Amino acid sequence: MIFIAAMTKAWQLLICTAAIFIPGFCRDCQDLRLGQYRCEDERTTNTVGNFVESCEVLDKNRPEEYAWRILCYPAPGISCNDKVFDGETVGFNYTVTCNKKSEKSLETALLLSIFLGMFGVDRFYLGYPAIGLLKLSTFGFMLVGQLVDIILIATQVVKPADGGDYTVDYFGARMYHSPDNLSFPVP
Template identity: 55%
Template sequence: MELYRSFFIIILLILTTKICLSLDCIPGAGEVLVEDCGASLLPAQYLCTQLDIDPDTQQLVNCTKEGRGLTRCEAAPGILCTPFCNSTFLKEVECLWTNGYSFDTALLLSVFLGMFGIDRFYLGYPAIGCLKFATLGFFFIGHLVDVILISTQTLGPADNSSYIIPYFGPVLRKVLVGENTYRKEEGDWYTDKHSWSNPAE
């Protein structure tokens, strides 16, 4: 009976706290109250300028394997966020999950010891590393290919994590083109520039 009573008291406290917070949050003149700022605000209505970057991984402190992390953002003037009735809120943003593989180390290993497969061992590909070691980097052709693949960040760690690169460093991102990508129509460059190509005109 005592357990039910304490459970009931806790639920009652939570409900009264929520009711008090919602009653206290009354927007002033020219202010708008938004229920969930993290999900409903448009990009021009907030700024996320205070990124909490981990110095070891060079990504957000709470970055997950799914490539998402929380960061503190501030809404534009005149927008209040519930339940705390202020303009700051947490928003889920994209980040790159890292697992300790440094881009600089992988590239240096590939350039200087790639013919022995050390770069592939470092990135977690032991089978290809053994083949490169046995064939002297596939007779130096595989060595050259791996230097190009690692320097363009096409070849990454085997666990599908990202390299540790400075947050504002030379990270290459893939831009995918799909059905929703706008393509600007352009005329035929050869016939437009050379009027002599069509003598009838």
């Protein structure tokens, strides 16, 4: 069995070495240049039409890293991974990492820090009960800790304890992404 695997690798090496004159033969699909493939998201859309990132843990050894897969299709006539593609067959998956989102709102944390930060309510909200209890017992470190926390939360240096980013509401202009890859402003 090992002999057959070694012979297969030897034949592949021989074919790839002899294929120097055939452009694109024996290359990995991940090494294609921009324009030689198109990618489509595997993300789902909600009822408004905005993309909802379906982040998931791809590597069970690193559960803190979230990502989603994007399917990529080599252009018709492009050869890679020892195949010639027709433009409709998936050639490779492109993995994009995404940030874990928390249920904690930046606006809520900032308002709690401004108005109730001297009692440590902002730190309790963000999931830091020890610092919240310390601020409660020292009146927000005599209001100096409250001022520092306002700055740290406003600049997003202090994030929620669950490791995610704040949920930030955006009420600006929107783009609608239609299924046929056309984009236009929503009136």
